[in-house]
Amino acid sequence: xxxxxxxxxxxPTSVINSSLAGVIxxxxxxxxxxxxxxxxNGIEGFMNENIISLEKFNDENTLKLLRQxxxxxxxxxxxxxxxxxxEFYEKLFSLFKKYDIGYFLYIGxxxxxxxxxxxxxxxxxxxxxxxxxxxxKTIDNDLALTDHTPGFGSAAKFIANSIRQLTxxxxxxxxxxxxxxxxxxxxxxxLTAAAALANSKKVHSVDIILLPEVVFDLDxxxxxxxxxxxxxxxxxxxxxxxxxxxxxxxxxxxxxxxxNDGFNHxxxxxxxxxxxxxxxxxxxxxxxTIEFSTLQRCFAQGISLCDYEEAFRAGYEGTSHALSxxxxxxxxxxxxxxxxxxxxxxxxxxxxxxxxEKKIPDDMISEDKMYVTQKFIDYAKxxxxxxxxxxxxxxxxxxxxx
Numbered sequence: 548x549x550x551x552x553x554x555x556x557x558x559p560t561s562v563i564n565s566s567l568a569g570v571i572x573x574x575x576x577x578x579x580x581x582x583x584x585x586x587x588n589g590i591e592g593f594m595n596e597n598i599i600s601l602e603k604f605n606d607e608n609t610l611k612l613l614r615q616x617x618x619x620x621x622x623x624x625x626x627x628x629x630x631x632x633x634e635f636y637e638k639l640f641s642l643f644k645k646y647d648i649g650y651f652l653y654i655g656x657x658x659x660x661x662x663x664x665x666x667x668x669x670x671x672x673x674x675x676x677x678x679x680x681x682x683x684k685t686i687d688n689d690l691a692l693t694d695h696t697p698g699f700g701s702a703a704k705f706i707a708n709s710i711r712q713l714t715x716x717x718x719x720x721x722x723x724x725x726x727x728x729x730x731x732x733x734x735x736x737x738l739t740a741a742a743a744l745a746n747s748k749k750v751h752s753v754d755i756i757l758l759p760e761v762v763f764d765l766d767x768x769x770x771x772x773x774x775x776x777x778x779x780x781x782x783x784x785x786x787x788x789x790x791x792x793x794x795x796x797x798x799x800x801x802x803x804x805x806x807n808d809g810f811n812h813x814x815x816x817x818x819x820x821x822x823x824x825x826x827x828x829x830x831x832x833x834x835x836t837i838e839f840s841t842l843q844r845c846f847a848q849g850i851s852l853c854d855y856e857e858a859f860r861a862g863y864e865g866t867s868h869a870l871s872x873x874x875x876x877x878x879x880x881x882x883x884x885x886x887x888x889x890x891x892x893x894x895x896x897x898x899x900x901x902x903x904e905k906k907i908p909d910d911m912i913s914e915d916k917m918y919v920t921q922k923f924i925d926y927a928k929x930x931x932x933x934x935x936x937x938x939x940x941x942x943x944x945x946x947x948x949x
Contacts, residue, residue: 548579549649551866553601554586554593555684556655556662557625559618560698560844561705562858563684564947566654567621568614569862570682571604574650577870584646587949589624590653590662593642599949612947614859615937617845620949627658628665636669643677650678650869654862656685656696657902660877664901667875680869681877681897682862686844688737691903692895693879697861700854700930702843703741706730707931709839710745710783714752717781724781725772725826725834729819731843732787734759735906738843740919741927742785752783754918757822759789760906761916763798769829771917776832786819798822847944852933857890864892888929 551574555563567585574583583601586593599621604610613620629635643651653663663681670677683690688699706728713726730738736758745753754775757763775782791797799817819836826834857880865878877900881893911923938945 548581550582550584550647551580551650551652552584552586552593552598552646552648553621553652553654554589555619555621555623556589556653556659557623557685558656558844559623560684560686561617561701561847561850562697562854563618563654564616564620565614565855565858566682566684566697566862568604568610569859569864570652570654570866571601571613571862572610573863573866573870575602575605579870580650581647584648585621588622589626589655590628590639591624591626592622594639596642598646609947612938612945614855615847615850615935615944616946616948617847620947622949625658626662628662630665639666640669640673640675643675648677650680650866652680652682652866652869654682654684656683656687657690657900657904659684660690660897660901663877663897664875667897670874678869678872678874680865680874681900682865683877683879684858686738687732687735689735689904689906690877690879691900691905693877693893694882694890695880695930697854697858698844699737700851700857701846701849702731702738703744703927704851704854704931705843705846705849706738706741706785706839707744708849710742710753710785711750713837714745714750714781714783717752722780723776723832725776725784725832726781727784727786727819727822727826727834727836729786729788729836729838731839732759733789734904736760736787736789737907737927739785739787740907740911740923741931742783743919743924744927744931745783752781753785754782755784756918757784757786757790758907758912758916759787759791760912761790762793763790764793765825767915768917769825771915772826772830776830784822786822788818790818847946848937850935850937851931852935853888853930855935860892865894868894885925888932
């Protein structure tokens with residue numbers, strides 16, 4: 548018997564702990580596992596031997612609370628592992644030996660899969676007997692190969708529902724107005740595109756979607772807004788925080804000096820306000836900006852049942868695959884049916900996933916580059932379906948706190 552350790556890394560989601568619950572449940576069920584540990588604040592915490600036992604989750608009620616808890620229960624980090632640093636890896640693997648770790652599972656997005664790749668590669672290099680696996684997580688939905696990523700469906704659901712309710716609020720007043728909604732999304736516009744899910748026969752408010760996959764053209768944008776507002780009194784413009792100009796420069800850099808996060812990515816934000824100011828310079832309509840910010844990734848009451856269940860499956864089945872002796876993989880999803888929607892867990896070589904961004908394909912972007920096609924709607928709609936049975940206490944959603 549060996550011990551298993553699991554960590555969480557990168558930006559949290561509202562269902563990342565459902566994946567953690569899946570890992571824990573399968574590990575505690577297995578006769579191959581002695582102890583189940585959690586890293587506090589990811590691999591950065593593990594390097595400081597900041598770990599805890601996860602045995603208390605043998606209790607099903609505690610496990611259920613964990614599943615509905617947003618953000619990263621174990622804490623997170625943004626630690627990019629070095630390419631060649633023998634001292635670092637020697638210390639890491641000495642800790643694996645000290646705690647008798649035979650299974651290392653890491654829950655995260657693109658940069659976290661880079662961690663999985665490097666740890667797996669070093670284990671092979673020195674012939675160390677350890678299983679290394681990745682469990683996917685990101686609201687950005689930009690992990691390669693997998694059909695979609697746990698975390699995206701719930702964030703997309705939050706965006707669509709929030710916009711529908713903003714629309715009802717705006718329609719209370721009879722005036723020409725525009726609401727600019729800024730969503731997360733550095734280089735892939737999946738979340739921004741999800742704004743289109745707010746539209747239906749009963750409520751139609753989103754007419755323009757500015758994606759990071761498309762070069763922002765001010766003249767074309769202003770003409771599009773004029774056309775839309777000639778036909779209606781109110782519209783929503785969805786803007787990705789990562790939209791860029793023809794030179795590849797983030798438009799948010801126009802008014803701010805950006806600092807970098809731990810992975811050397813620019814910290815974005817403010818694109819919506821810039822769009823608002825540009826509209827005020829060229830048009831006379833009332834406009835205001837709403838930035839969803841971190842709410843889109845931590846709003847537990849907006850969890851999609853599909854997302855909640857699939858996040859758990861990724862953790863549970865990914866751990867099962869690891870316990871069968873497989874290493875250097877990420878658990879992902881393959882869509883097997885459109886109607887009814889069905890997906891199965893599939894296992895991908897982490898080497899071809901790490902550091903690769905999956906962007907919105909051209910056939911999901913409209914001809915004028917400022918909206919999405921029906922293909923995107925059909926792809927994304929099933930992912931926001933259903934509501935889990937959540938536990939409340941005195942009107943407040945309950946959480947499992949570390």
